[in-house]
Amino acid sequence: MPVFGAVIIVLLTRISLAILPLLLCSCDRLPETYPPPQQRQPQAFTPDPAAMMVEMNDPDAAQHIVKDIYEPMSSSWRWTAKQPTVRVLVYAADNVKLSVDFAIWDDGFKQTGPLELSFFVNGHLLDKVKYATPGYKHFEKTVPAGWLSSDTESTISIDVDKLYVSPQDGVKFGIILTRVGFLR
Amino acid sequence: MHAALTVLAILFGWLFTVATAWALGTLLLRKLSLSFYRWEERLFAFVIGAALLSAIVFELCVAQLAWKPLFLVLGLAIIFYALRSGAHHLRGDEFPPLPLRWRWVFLVVFSAFTILYLMNALEPESSPDGMSYHLGVVAKYQRTHGFPRITTDIYASLSEGIEMLFLWAFEYGRHSAAALVHFAFFIVLIFLILSYARRIGRPGVGVAAAIFTYASPVVGLDGTIAYIDVGITAVLFALFYLLQIWDQDRNPQLLIPIGILAGFSYAVKYTAFIAVPYALCFIAWKSWRARKPILRPLLVVSMLALVFILPWMVKSWIEVANPFSPFANRIFPNPYVHISFEDTYRQYMRVYALTSYWQIPWQVTVRGDLTTGLIGPLFLLTPIALLALRFREGRQLLLAGLVFGLPYATNVGTRFLIPAIPFISLSLALALSGLQWLLLVLVAAHAISCWPNVVQRYCSPAAWRLVKVSPKAALRIQPQDAYLKGNLGYDLAQMMEHFVPADAKVYAFTQPGTAYTSRQVLVGYEGALNELLQDILWTPMFRDFQPTRILTFHFSSRELRKVRVVQSATVPEVQWSVSELRVFASGRELPRVSEWRLTAHPNPWDVQLAFDNSAVTRWRSWQPPEPGMYLEIDFHRNQALDSVVVESSGDSSATKIKLDGLAGDGKWTALAAAPIESLRPNRMSLRQAATAELKARGVRYLLITDDNIGANDFRSYAKLWGLKTVAEQGTARLYYIE
Numbered sequence: 001m002p003v004f005g006a007v008i009i010v011l012l013t014r015i016s017l018a019i020l021p022l023l024l025c026s027c028d029r030l031p032e033t034y035p036p037p038q039q040r041q042p043q044a045f046t047p048d049p050a051a052m053m054v055e056m057n058d059p060d061a062a063q064h065i066v067k068d069i070y071e072p073m074s075s076s077w078r079w080t081a082k083q084p085t086v087r088v089l090v091y092a093a094d095n096v097k098l099s100v101d102f103a104i105w106d107d108g109f110k111q112t113g114p115l116e117l118s119f120f121v122n123g124h125l126l127d128k129v130k131y132a133t134p135g136y137k138h139f140e141k142t143v144p145a146g147w148l149s150s151d152t153e154s155t156i157s158i159d160v161d162k163l164y165v166s167p168q169d170g171v172k173f174g175i176i177l178t179r180v181g182f183l184r
Numbered sequence: 185m186h187a188a189l190t191v192l193a194i195l196f197g198w199l200f201t202v203a204t205a206w207a208l209g210t211l212l213l214r215k216l217s218l219s220f221y222r223w224e225e226r227l228f229a230f231v232i233g234a235a236l237l238s239a240i241v242f243e244l245c246v247a248q249l250a251w252k253p254l255f256l257v258l259g260l261a262i263i264f265y266a267l268r269s270g271a272h273h274l275r276g277d278e279f280p281p282l283p284l285r286w287r288w289v290f291l292v293v294f295s296a297f298t299i300l301y302l303m304n305a306l307e308p309e310s311s312p313d314g315m316s317y318h319l320g321v322v323a324k325y326q327r328t329h330g331f332p333r334i335t336t337d338i339y340a341s342l343s344e345g346i347e348m349l350f351l352w353a354f355e356y357g358r359h360s361a362a363a364l365v366h367f368a369f370f371i372v373l374i375f376l377i378l379s380y381a382r383r384i385g386r387p388g389v390g391v392a393a394a395i396f397t398y399a400s401p402v403v404g405l406d407g408t409i410a411y412i413d414v415g416i417t418a419v420l421f422a423l424f425y426l427l428q429i430w431d432q433d434r435n436p437q438l439l440i441p442i443g444i445l446a447g448f449s450y451a452v453k454y455t456a457f458i459a460v461p462y463a464l465c466f467i468a469w470k471s472w473r474a475r476k477p478i479l480r481p482l483l484v485v486s487m488l489a490l491v492f493i494l495p496w497m498v499k500s501w502i503e504v505a506n507p508f509s510p511f512a513n514r515i516f517p518n519p520y521v522h523i524s525f526e527d528t529y530r531q532y533m534r535v536y537a538l539t540s541y542w543q544i545p546w547q548v549t550v551r552g553d554l555t556t557g558l559i560g561p562l563f564l565l566t567p568i569a570l571l572a573l574r575f576r577e578g579r580q581l582l583l584a585g586l587v588f589g590l591p592y593a594t595n596v597g598t599r600f601l602i603p604a605i606p607f608i609s610l611s612l613a614l615a616l617s618g619l620q621w622l623l624l625v626l627v628a629a630h631a632i633s634c635w636p637n638v639v640q641r642y643c644s645p646a647a648w649r650l651v652k653v654s655p656k657a658a659l660r661i662q663p664q665d666a667y668l669k670g671n672l673g674y675d676l677a678q679m680m681e682h683f684v685p686a687d688a689k690v691y692a693f694t695q696p697g698t699a700y701t702s703r704q705v706l707v708g709y710e711g712a713l714n715e716l717l718q719d720i721l722w723t724p725m726f727r728d729f730q731p732t733r734i735l736t737f738h739f740s741s742r743e744l745r746k747v748r749v750v751q752s753a754t755v756p757e758v759q760w761s762v763s764e765l766r767v768f769a770s771g772r773e774l775p776r777v778s779e780w781r782l783t784a785h786p787n788p789w790d791v792q793l794a795f796d797n798s799a800v801t802r803w804r805s806w807q808p809p810e811p812g813m814y815l816e817i818d819f820h821r822n823q824a825l826d827s828v829v830v831e832s833s834g835d836s837s838a839t840k841i842k843l844d845g846l847a848g849d850g851k852w853t854a855l856a857a858a859p860i861e862s863l864r865p866n867r868m869s870l871r872q873a874a875t876a877e878l879k880a881r882g883v884r885y886l887l888i889t890d891d892n893i894g895a896n897d898f899r900s901y902a903k904l905w906g907l908k909t910v911a912e913q914g915t916a917r918l919y920y921i922e
Contacts, residue, residue, distance in 0.1 A: 030505070030518075030519060030789065032783055032788040032789075033781040033782060033783045033788070033818070034781070034782050034783070034788075034791055034792050035778045035779075035780060035781065035782070036776035036777070036778065036780050036782065036792070036795045036796075037792040037795060037796045038796070039776065039796065039797040040796050040797045040798040040873070040876075041797075042797070042798070042799060042868070042873060045868075045872040045873050045876065045906075047869070047871075047872050047903060047904050047906065048903050050903065051901065051903035051904045052904075060899065060900065060902075063896065063899060063900040064900060089869065089897075089900070089901050089904060090869065091868065091869035091871070091872075091904050092867060092868045092869065093867045093868075094867055145867070149865075150866060150867060150868050150869040150870075151724060151725065151726075151727050151730065151866060151869070151870075152727075
């Protein structure tokens, strides 16, 4: 049957045309045993320490703010309310310090007097500090390793014992926060 | 001016493809001296010619000769030769004219929907699958002038018979030309339905069935975008039609187009493979009943079918070591598609978002949200089609509809019913053929109920359907970019196009519109490597993925040539994973030396991930654990050992392992039946280690959308990941791995 013969020829020609060039460019056979690969050095990964700090003028700061921190007013700092809280991820759980840069406003201080600030990490009270003068302040203290986890965010909150109440509109203010987070 | 030229290019790409296919088909049919009715010949010529042209483009792609000028010369030569051979001279008898009433019904409804559909096909392509993979692979072939070896995209391993035609059209008219080629199949399908009914002397049935199919919302949308479901339906219907003619005429020459179309069915879509056994069984049964030889016709058909099937199998076999990729990975294990992917994919496709299979009739006919699309309320009357069993033609139609509808069991998306729709439509119309007035009422009701403005009154707002067409966009009065802006897939593609260097690789969890970018994108689930990268990126965020379970085997010190950690449990729904496998002697870890040979079963290709000292990479079985799976170290000499530590993760805690060793005597012995388990919480962020692994694999960009798992983590802790935001648009961010 001529049709049958023609079909066979077409079949063989087509298959050959398909296979040959592909075979030429893909002759590699996958191995099933391998030598040990290059060894990774986990210590090599030391992220920028600033990665654990929340700068109040960072455009992404809102991602970290949980509560009681007001919107910035074209400045590098933000007013807080009673219990400013942020969440931050640490890249290591040990040898980590809580670090806070803030200020107590002179005019507010006249109304409130000395302030007592309580610093919490994941609900644990890290320290309680009384500030008897206004002006720029820095707080820094080592956080016990067991309080932190490197794969879930940690919560930092600062409790301000007394708030300044604006005589104009009654809005309450705590401290002026510049940055808060962890250092290592 | 630019808009007019764009539209002209689109129309040229479309018509040039259709003309070349038609010319090829006509040449073959004339060569075989087959006689059909005049309309039939035109229609069969296109479908058969499409199969031939697709095969030609395949060969050109294999030879890396898919060049626009070559297509032009070849196409013009084919058309010229066909015209010289008199292909344009009409042959065959005309059908008796359509009854006046039916002619007007057809003209009115067909014209209205054709204007709508033509505009939709002309619009810039924005369909999910069209702009991602049907044209995504076509755009890659167009850029590389052939088949590049693609191992990280499951869609590139599917048979792509119609995509080959898209490529021919794409060279000239880009995306819309390809969609219009699919639309050409749609038109041909409608006229095939009409012609078949006219051949059996039931023109009214033909008009009704043609409109039932043409107006159906899911068919209308699918057939006017760069998909292939309506294309395969046209091929299957043409095959059925030719088999019916062969049954009447017994002309052996008909077996050639029958064989071509049976094979082309597989070449267009895997699920249409059913066409081959259908055709063979049909011929065998009819020949046996007529006491005619069986073997020879079966051989002709099967051989010709193989001509169109085997090249696709061979391509997949060579490129991704599996002729049926991305399926059958248990039979053809390979490093490119995971068995777990296949299992999950199959499972999802069988249910979609359905909570019960009883939802299907209402979903596929009226609501259309859970199964992606609707065929129209008319098809709730499908049981009435069984009345067509009283006719011989009815039995044939219902049988074919049942056979071609079988793949629906593997994928309950409404689209997968499309191959059965013409047969259901004809059977339904045939069943009611004695009640012409009722047929007319049904045609009118169906046409009205399927018009987009009416569909939205009863379907789910989330149903996949044709919402509206934009003639301005279709005619490019509104530029393509302006029209597509806001479409997530397109926006992602443009973001990459603008901010990613040409040779850079991007990893994305969400499928972008790859047809609109030339950048190489690895999408989360679309390949084994992609899934591995996804696993690496998720490990820092999910404690259960991290190597916190330390499994230690202690045994009396002995000299061993090989050790194996062997799985001993069957646990469905989970995977076995090993982050690190360490061997010790006298309390000191043995350094991993280059003489060692490592292997695993299954998935030997990833075994090094358990020996790289990285906490973010792990060897995984990528299928449910079974007794006998193992990881093995061959020390290539006798080695004194006394303990082995397996670092594993919480998500494989249900698995059980034991330790075997091969001593110098060549015998495997059990070293320890069970390990001592302890927990070692992770104290360091693994984020930067994860992105470093991507970098090591040549991936420097991450494309993340807000709905991706971990999107907030990437955004909030970009510095911890070692990422820099390169671009941001809407819900998407493009990061550079520093």
